[in-house]
Amino acid sequence: MLKSTNLYLFVILSLLIAPVAVLAQENDMLRDVAIPLMDGLTENNEGSMLFDSPGGRIIYAEASGQNAAKDVHIYYSMALPSLEWSIDQSASCDPNLVFCIKATRGTESLLLDISVTDNKTIISYSLVPK
Numbered sequence: 001m002l003k004s005t006n007l008y009l010f011v012i013l014s015l016l017i018a019p020v021a022v023l024a025q026e027n028d029m030l031r032d033v034a035i036p037l038m039d040g041l042t043e044n045n046e047g048s049m050l051f052d053s054p055g056g057r058i059i060y061a062e063a064s065g066q067n068a069a070k071d072v073h074i075y076y077s078m079a080l081p082s083l084e085w086s087i088d089q090s091a092s093c094d095p096n097l098v099f100c101i102k103a104t105r106g107t108e109s110l111l112l113d114i115s116v117t118d119n120k121t122i123i124s125y126s127l128v129p130k
Contacts, residue, residue: 032059033110033125035083038075041065041123056107056129064122069114072121073099076112085110104130 028037032050037043047062080087085103093100098121099114113124 030061030063030125033061033127035076035085035110035125036079037063038065038067038072038079040067041072041121057127058129059125059127061125062122063125064120066119067121069098069116069121072114072123073101076101080110 028043029035030037030043031045032048041063042065044062044064047060049058049060051058077087080101080103083105085105088102088104091100091102094113097113097115101110101112101114103110103112107130109128109130111124111126111128113126115122115124
């Protein structure tokens with residue numbers, strides 16, 4: 001009975017997560033960070049920085065667009081776990097931000113700061129070693 005319940009839960013969760021994984025694969029990826037760029041966002045290539053050291057990578061990237069900040073937050077809250085990122089639900093944001101997402105995967109930490117300036121949503125992606 002327990003085996004069939006676990007199998008049933010696995011199938012249901014797989015069906016729920018699969019569309020997010022496909023969505024993540026269909027979109028453009030951020031140049032230096034292996035996460036999808038949400039449709040409607042444009043990466044600011046001049047605002048990116050990559051530093052590779054023996055301690056790990058440090059990457060800063062930025063994207064912006066007319067997407068609603070809430071939609072951006074929902075998109076990345078769904079997409080990141082499908083890419084094996086664990087989201088810290090208890091993370092607190094800088095009070096000047098609309099939303100933020102803090103996540104970890106392996107030896108890296110990812111922070112997405114989501115703000116709105118002049119009716120434009122700006123997302124800052126920071127990847128650092130744990």
